[in-house]
Amino acid sequence: MEIAANNKSHWAALMLCSSALIGCGGGGGDDGSAQTMQTAEQTELAGIIDSLGLAVSPLSGRTVPNINDPLPQLGKKLFFSKSLSGDQDVACASCHHPMLGGADGLSLPVGVNAIQPEVMGEGRVDADNLPDVPRNSPTIFNVALWDTSLFWDSRVESLGKEAGQNGSVSGISTPDSGFGVADSNAGNNLVMAQARFPVTSDEEMKDTTFESGETNDSIRDHLAARIGDYGEGSGELATNEWLTAFQTAFNSSDGAATLITFDNIALALSEYQRSMVFVNSPWQNYLDGDTSALSDDAIEGAILFYTSTDDDGGGCVNCHSGSLFSDGQQHTIGFPQIGPGKGVGNDDDFGRESITGDSDDRYRYRTPSLLNIAVTAPYGHAGAYADLNDVLRHYNNPRNTVDDFFDDDELCDLPQFENVSGCTSLYPDSRQNSFRALNKLDDEQDDGTSLFGNININGNERNQLEAFLNALTDPCVTDRDCMSSWIADEVADNPDDNVLIATDQFGSPL
Ligand code: HEC
Ligand code: HEC
Known part of the structure; x- marks a missing residue:
């Protein structure tokens, strides 16, 4: 009770302060030199910042991966590999490129069957010139900061929505489990849960012929087997050096069938994306x-x-x-x-x-x-x-x-x-x-x-x-050098000769 009352009076004082143009805080009036140097608008904004408690770091209380660590590095390779799409023509990066704001620069994405799969932004078209994906591609920047849900309709959703946890604490519902029901395969956080879905979409990555009519898990298992070069996926990639990349990232000597599962693919993809925190605005x-x-x-x-x-x-x-x-x-x-x-x-x-x-x-x-x-x-x-x-x-x-x-x-x-x-x-x-x-x-x-x-x-x-x-x-996001750690390299990040080296419509690399 006492705490609540105190908070209330504190709040009221701050509200008064925010509406005053000058003399906020302190003994009132024009005594502080720092205050007299502020414009009236700066003082007003300072009151707002105080009363709403805005002066906190977006990262406070969160741990996010470092892009230079092994797992985000593997995630980068996977994010840029077209091998995760049914016909090997679309990568995650085809709609979420670091140099296009973590998105694609289009109103509506063009996923599978682009005439020039390397082209992004204006000029990325398929045969009928019309986009087949119904919603705008959101940025993947700062996905580590979401605690409630992902997607425009929040269909990947934390059941508990704990602050600062990226959905890691309570269950996560997904299109596989349905609204309000925890998906037992969702993984560590909202970003990992989300990474299981683009590969299942006909328009985004799968196309209609690959694993036609099969379950989401069959699609994922087939793709993992393709990346791992085992079982139903063996031999599907002409070049395949993924096992070494996974063994390095997971510091493991396990074989492909154990190590290259879709869970581990989703984990690596999510750690790459969760490292993309750009908040120094x-x-x-x-x-x-x-x-x-x-x-x-x-x-x-x-x-x-x-x-x-x-x-x-x-x-x-x-x-x-x-x-x-x-x-x-x-x-x-x-x-x-x-x-x-x-x-x-x-x-x-x-x-x-x-x-x-x-x-x-x-x-x-x-x-x-x-x-x-x-x-x-x-x-x-x-x-x-x-x-x-x-x-x-x-x-x-x-x-x-x-x-x-x-x-x-x-x-x-x-x-x-x-x-x-x-x-x-x-x-x-x-x-x-x-x-x-x-x-x-x-x-x-x-x-x-x-x-x-x-x-x-x-x-x-x-x-x-x-x-x-x-x-x-954040100025970093328009600076190619600053972003380079997050962009796949044609040589170092190309275990399957399927890396997306995206260009604009004139052929200049992004
Ligand atoms: C009632 C809640 C609400 C209020 C109030 C609101 N917004 Fe929004 N804003 C949204 C939602 C929801 C969307 C997405 C709508 C959609 O895509 O159809 C959105 C979209 C946007 C976008 C586009 C973002 C993107 O990535 O596409 C901008 C910019 C924006 N709002 C700025 C503002 C500004 C500036 C104000 C105040 C003038 C404001 N909003 C007030 C809920 C709100
Ligand atoms: C063809 C374009 C396309 C491809 C390829 C694609 N995405 Fe997306 N992505 C989208 C669109 C469109 C949405 C929003 C869909 C919706 O909300 O209904 C989205 C949403 C997301 C979101 C949620 C962001 C938020 O704020 O809610 C993440 C994260 C994401 N994608 C990651 C990925 C990953 C990882 C891959 C590869 C496995 C991938 N995407 C492949 C177009 C694409």
Whole structure:
């Protein structure tokens, strides 16, 4: 009781402090020289940072692997090997490249049957020029920081959601076990559990002919046998030096059938991805005390981000909370639904509902992290918005922005679609599906279940928010040298002659 009361008064004091423009803390007034050097906005932001307890390291209390350790190194080789796909033409990196923000630069991914499997970003197409994967490829950066769930619809989900544990403590439900049920094969954490699924998807990696109609476990076992060169997979790779790589990584002299299991493949893949922590952004530097790290615009943007819509802010922190900038929950936002959809309605995607079976969850998606957001365009679960300005216009007025999107055929301005003939009639139900999601948002706002307030920000404030969002990006992620430890080398990381050395559409290596 006493503790609660103390906390409450402490909180109240901080709230007062955050709303005061000057004289926060201390004996009040203008006594401290450090304070007098702050602008009013810096002081306001300092109050927000204090009251919300933002000045913590995103890594606090977590252990993450080092990319130079043997297991992440094996994981890198596997992540870049096309041998994990049915027809040996797609690697994990084909949709999650370190130099494309841990994603693919496309609205919707092109997985199997790309005409030029090495090409990534614009120019990665299959024979019909249309993407077959229904959702935007999310970044794999900072996947070690998720404690609730992975995927846009959270279908790989920690049952206990313990803070700081990456899903390692309680069970993890997956598409194999079903919603709310622990998958006994999920492995150590959310990232390992997730790594078992891309290889089972026809559109992403498997293709239709490989292990056609077989169970997920048969697909995984076959791929492990291929990598291990034993049983049903023996001889499938013309070159195969994987056993040495596994023996080194696991410091083991076991044979392939024991060592090269899909569990160990998933483990290595997850340790590689979990080593990709990129959180040294200007914003983090600011939190760490470098008040010169943010521009004036970014500071104003931060204030808008953390201020409620009732107080004329953006209310973004309602959902994009914590150092990952996500509450890990699912919400209706109503970004346009484009592409082939998830097998419901006509090209529609019901989001979280398809996992829980609860119609309240229709059109809800997991709040994305905003770390490194500058390098992960296009945005949203279907990659409909090309840039942050579009996203911010949507928040200010969802209906008008979605209307404009369809009135102006903005789909056909997206690089991936601009050269597709008949683009304007590709997904005829797209507008209607998108408006169903907006109607759902209205309903939620009417009945008070939405955390999406009525945002009223002008063009200048949008620019300020954009400056803040851009300041959430770690400069390492745009620096090839800084990223090189995470990118497979054509010689050192190529045990099967199937390494993906990705290029842009003009043939320049990424
Ligand atoms: C064809 C493109 C493609 C390939 C290949 C691919 N992915 Fe993905 N990945 C996606 C898409 C799309 C999603 C989101 C799907 C969804 O949420 O429904 C995703 C989601 C993820 C996530 C979840 C991220 C988050 O924040 O929720 C991780 C981790 C991931 N992929 C890792 C991998 C690994 C490991 C492999 C290789 C075994 C792989 N991916 C292969 C496209 C791809
Ligand atoms: C009600 C919860 C909620 C609020 C409030 C909210 N967001 Fe979001 N945000 C989401 C969800 C959910 C998505 C994904 C929606 C989708 O893909 O359809 C998203 C997507 C985004 C994206 C695209 C991320 C990506 O990787 O594609 C950005 C950028 C973004 N939000 C910024 C903001 C800003 C800035 C604000 C405040 C003006 C804000 N959000 C307010 C829940 C929220």
